[in-house]
Amino acid sequence: DAGITxxxxxxxxxxxxxxxxxxxxxENHRYxxxxxxxxxxxxxxxxxxxGVKDTDKGEVSDGYSVSRSKTEDFLLTLESATSSQTSVYFCAISDHGKVNTEAFFGQGTRLTVV
Amino acid sequence: AQTVTQSQPEMSVQEAETVTLSCTYDTSESDYYLFWYKQPPSRQMILVIRQEAYKQQNATENRFSVNFQKAAKSFSLKISDSQLGDAAMYFCAYRSPGATNKLIFGTGTLLAVQP
Known part of the structure; x- marks a missing residue:
């Protein structure tokens, strides 16, 4: 199993x-x-x-920010949590430069905003 | 923008029988990758099978196979000899060949396996 926590x-x-x-x-994966x-x-x-300090938005980025100061860590911050952000959050990693590389997923975080 | 559609929210199959899960997608690209992921109650996302668009041959992994119809933009998953452990949510996903490796997911199909 890929090492994602x-x-x-x-x-x-x-x-x-x-x-x-x-x-x-x-895993030292770039993405x-x-x-x-x-x-x-x-x-x-x-x-x-x-890459380190290189991030970009996805399709549902409003209300979220991220940071990556080291290759191994990727932080997701909800600046001011709302009930609409109650969800299960998954982190995934993938390698660079390999054709047909698959994405490996973490176990997920269940977040409840009350 | 690319989209992925799974039109079957829930499916049911008898143990040892065969079931097919449907997936269609929309893209203007000619080169891309398609995946089926399985999510059991443990929540872990597990890659089941992958298909490269430039390959005409359908991918097969043991009891799992796909029917890839590029012109129709269809990518169905066939599970043969269904087992109780196959019960899970199944997601179809699309990836562009660009370097960012972002996945676009369908809404999922919940598969129940009846003993």
């Missing part, structure tokens, strides 16, 4: 509070991604990174 695995937070989710990899999974929507890309 998400923390925390579960979190309940109050509306308006900041929340940071962490993704840590031991890292944050997705959210919601019923009826599948997985949707929030932000992704293509």
């Amino acid at each position: 998400q923390s925390p695995r579960h979190k309940v937070t109050e509306t308006g509070t900041p929340v940071t989710l962490r993704c840590h990899q031991t 890292m991604y944050w997705y959210r999974q919601d019923p009826g929507h599948g997985l949707r890309l929030i932000h992704y990174s293509y």
